[in-house]
Amino acid sequence: MEIKTHLFASIDGYLSTPEGWPVQLAMPTFDPRGSHGLPEFLAGCRGAVMGRNTFLPALGAPQWPWPGLRVFVLTSTPLPEGTPEDVVTASDPERLLELMRGAGLDGDVHLVGGQRTLDAFVGIGAVAELGIITVPRFMGGGMRLSIDGSAVRSWELRSTHPFPDGCVKHVYTPA
Template sequence: MVDHSPEQERTLRIKTHLGVSADGFISSADGRPAFLSMPTFDPGQSHGYPEYIADCGAVVMGRTTFEPALGAPSWPWPGLRVFVLTSRPLPSGTPSDVVAAAKPAELLDLMRQADFPGDVDLVGGQRTIDAFRGIGALDVLGIVTLPILLGEGTRLTPPASDPQFLRLDSTRTFPDGAVEQVYRLAAPVS
């Protein structure tokens, strides 16, 4: 974990670690994350997730990603601060320490004010990724290209989204043939 002393200026990094099919879909037509289409996927254990999440002290997501967690057998983010981008009140049963805001810039300010060590894992889908990218707050785009063609579903970026240059930081290959690429977002394409 990253340790921040009070004297140190806090640098907040928002990053992703998401599965993308070889044909560019982050979820299947029925809304299941692309990772779940892989027979080798072990939630919380495979495709480099343990190393990735070890440096995170918080997660941020949209409401569509958050709501299923409330009915899960166990809370998916133990020990992590949780932030939700939503314009509606959070549903009953939401833990009291979950923070929500309607606008990405407002939620970003709340994350900066919160006391947690490490980075922020952006768990959300296409709209949430695009919302934080749109305000220049997505720092690291980590994608795991999965050796599967889904044919249809939700693409990583919405139609007509602004082009964005990326700078490759690292790659690695997993035993099932998946390839992780970690990019830093560079200047928008002009």
Template sequence: MRIRTHIAVSVDGFIASPDGLPTILTAPDFESGLSHGHPEFIADCGAVLMGRNTFAPAVGSPHWPWPNLRVFVLTSRPLPEGTPDGVVSAADPAELLRLMRDADFTGDVHLVGGQQTIQAFRDIDALDELGVVIMPTLLGEGLRLTPPKTATTPLQLTATRTFPDGSVEHVYTPSPNQN
């Protein structure tokens, strides 16, 4: 089991606009779950991991976004009413990591986002792969991929591909030469 991201980022480093709109939605040809390499990425995943802010809007939605995947939520608050059975939550990233390792699924874990959850798993050295799809747009402001004053993490490029709209996917792993 590896914990991996596949997240859209503007050229200037933002994962969302100031009003919270995910950067991927700037692509005119974006199709949820179908474009920008998502089908190939999710095919190797048996679970998804996210924070409560990403999870909550899906509860009560007419379409459950993670069919056939185990769902793990990093949150210190109770899960919203209507949460499907089987969703696992914990307030501590190390505890949630333990629960994921003990869970019955095969494949990797898609860390859906956002900034705080990605950072929480970076902080415990549990982010195995950082996949970013750089969108051909400049947002100017918004939510950055990493919080301010985050520790430096050397990365090693493992894959790159381009998409017809000019976006570029880079996949990184933590550098084995980290101190």
């Protein structure tokens, strides 16, 4: 089991628009179920990990966003009523990583986001692959890819893949 990302970021480093929407929604060609290599990426995943703020909107969604994936949430606050019983939570990344490893997953875990969850798992050296799809837009504001004050970390470029709409996927591994 490895933790991997498939994040979208604007060329000026934002994960979201100034209004708080995911940056990929600025691309008219984005299809949440079938574009930008997401189906191929998810084919190898058996779990998804995220923070509370990423998880909560799923509870009111018309469709569960992670069908077939075991869901893990990094949170220090209990999740609300209506949370599926098989969702696993922990308040620190080390403990949640132990729970993911103990879940017997036969595939990888998709680190969905957001920036604090990404920073927490990068901070403990648990992210095996950082996949970032660069969206050819300047957002000028929103949620940045990293938290101010994050530790400097080095990554090695493993591959790039351009998409017809100008997006480019960069895959990095820890240096």
